[in-house]
Amino acid sequence: MKSSGRSCCGTGKPANKNRAARSDTGLAEIERLGGEKVLSRAVPEEAELAAQSKRYHALSDPLRLSILYILKDQPLCVCVINRFMRISGSKLSYHLSILKESGLIDGECQGNWIIYSITETGKKYVQ
Known part of the structure; x- marks a missing residue:
């Protein structure tokens, strides 16, 4: 199997296709919810x-x-x-x-x- 050349977070580190597909879904969901700013609001000061x-x-x-x-x-x-x-x-x-x-x-x-x-x-x- 040939690597896609991307990691789950897009750093360029090779990852397998299944893992990349799952992470793209996760990243899309995070963006749909408002991105990293929304995630950071969930963490208290x-x-x-x-x-x-x-x-x-x-x-x-x-x-x-x-x-x-x-x-x-x-x-x-x-x-x-x-x-x-x-x-x-x-x-x-x-x-x-x-x-x-x-x-x-x-x-x-x-x-x-x-x-x-x-x-x-x-x-x-x-x-």
């Missing part, structure tokens, strides 16, 4: 992508998910969270800080205690 990445990182750990679930119904102080989680204070502090930095929980000082609560954003991830 870099700041929003960074915030989403932080949230997904925070959600990727079972301990942090457990914390979100126990905060789902009511705010709790660190001592209650720690009693439930049964992990060292430093490890709990680490996980709470990741959840807080990602915007999934808030902490409010009340005297010597910090009371943690789930944010509206956090509630979207625990149902």
Whole structure:
């Protein structure tokens, strides 16, 4: 089989005919929808992508998910969270800080205690 001399994106790199036909259809569809500008509008701004990445990182750990679930119904102080989680204070502090930095929980000082609560954003991830 002789190469058409085109790649799927028209760079001149050889591609087989079937692949070229499929890509031409894909490129035509992209152009029909408005081209690359339309595709780029589907991608959030870099700041929003960074915030989403932080949230997904925070959600990727079972301990942090457990914390979100126990905060789902009511705010709790660190001592209650720690009693439930049964992990060292430093490890709990680490996980709470990741959840807080990602915007999934808030902490409010009340005297010597910090009371943690789930944010509206956090509630979207625990149902």
